[in-house]
Amino acid sequence: MKKSIYVLFIAAILLFTAACGSTEENEGSSDVEKENTSPETITVKHELDETEVPKNPQKVVVFDFGILDTLDKLGVNVAGVPQSGTIPSYLEKYASDEYENVGGLKEPDFEKIAEINPDLIIISGRQAELYDQFSEIAPTIHLGVDTTRYMDSFKENMNMVGDIFDKQEEIESGLADIDESIAALHEKASASDKNALIILANDDKIGAYGTNSRFGLIHDVFGVKPVDESIEASTHGMNVSFEYVMEQDPDLLYVIDRGAVVGGESSAKQLVENQLVENTKAFKNDNIYYLDPEYWYLSGGGLQSVAEMVKEIDATIK
Incomplete structure (x- = not known):
């Protein structure tokens, strides 16, 4: 009888020891799992x-x-x-x-x-x-966005956003749609004999933008011919006068109104359509276009804004 009790006692100790070992092993596994589930x-x-x-x-x-x-x-x-x-x-x-x-x-x-x-x-x-x-x-x-390489820079940014937020498919789809619309616009603009001048209206001053500039994708990417190939590329535009606009005599005049989004008041039309500009082909043929400054000045480089920018220019090429 005493021998049986002793055997049971030893068995109980062995079971307890095994259980403790199992618990420690599980705890160790949990630690490993915690390490493996750290943020990617x-x-x-x-x-x-x-x-x-x-x-x-x-x-x-x-x-x-x-x-x-x-x-x-x-x-x-x-x-x-x-x-x-x-x-x-x-x-x-x-x-x-x-x-x-x-x-x-x-x-x-x-x-x-x-x-x-x-x-x-x-x-x-x-x-x-x-x-x-x-x-x-x-x-x-x-x-x-690096405006000297607008589309490459824009796409790099979009792909990076896609990688960070696991939205690669949506990004690829959005970029494919934009590429398709740009290809159609470029073909139409290249076939046109119309040239264009881009200006930013800022209070009572204007600045001109050409290739490789802040709004230069109109020429570089969309294919619209610049009226002046020698415009200096700069963030704020090359300072010009309305005499310059008249002398260049563009077929198309694109205007971006900074005051409409910064000061809250749109005054570009009153500023731009003066007696000097009235002598241009753009004015005479009703080809002065006031581009949406929200897309062009505030939020350029977005999936939505770039798509809308393409649509705006496409509507001006007839």
Whole structure:
């Protein structure tokens, strides 16, 4: 009898020891699983740096309206946008209280951004000088468009967005549609004998844009012939007078009204259609076109904006 009790006692000890070993083994497995389920990241090479970015970031702060335009089309959640300024009307929902106000395009509210504790911050040219300050808060990438290589730069940005947010198929589809519409426009513009001049109306001044400039894709990508091949490429445009416009005498005159989106008042028509411009073929043939400044000035480089830019120019080539 005593021997039986002793055997049972030893068996119980062995079972207890095995159970403890199993528990420790399971706990070890859990630790391994936790390590394996750490957030996946992607390395983004951009104009300012090389940044490790989490895949599918949940809290995103966006300072570029072209990228915001794209994320909106893709249905990606955005946490904060610069509401202290003009937001394109087609993106007006981002001016609501549902989204955090992170300041202005040139004056970010770093305190608010830190409070949001974003997973990713996306900036472009207007914020480039503040890159280091953004990077101290969260991974930051620069996705501005290089206007000297507009479409290549635009597509690189779109593909990067697709990789970060697992939206490659949607990006490929959107870019394919844009490529198709550009090909049709380019064929039509190349066959036309019409030339064009692009100007930005800014208060009482005008600046001209040619190839490789901010709005140069009208010539470089869409195929519309420039009236003047010697316009200096610059962000703000080459300063010109209305005498210059009259002397160039373009068939088509494209006008982008900065005041309509920055100052809230459109005065370009009154400024541009003066006695000097009345002598041009563009005026006489009713070929002065006021392009939508929201797409061209505020949110260029987005899936929606670029598609609309193509449509606008296509409608002017007859």
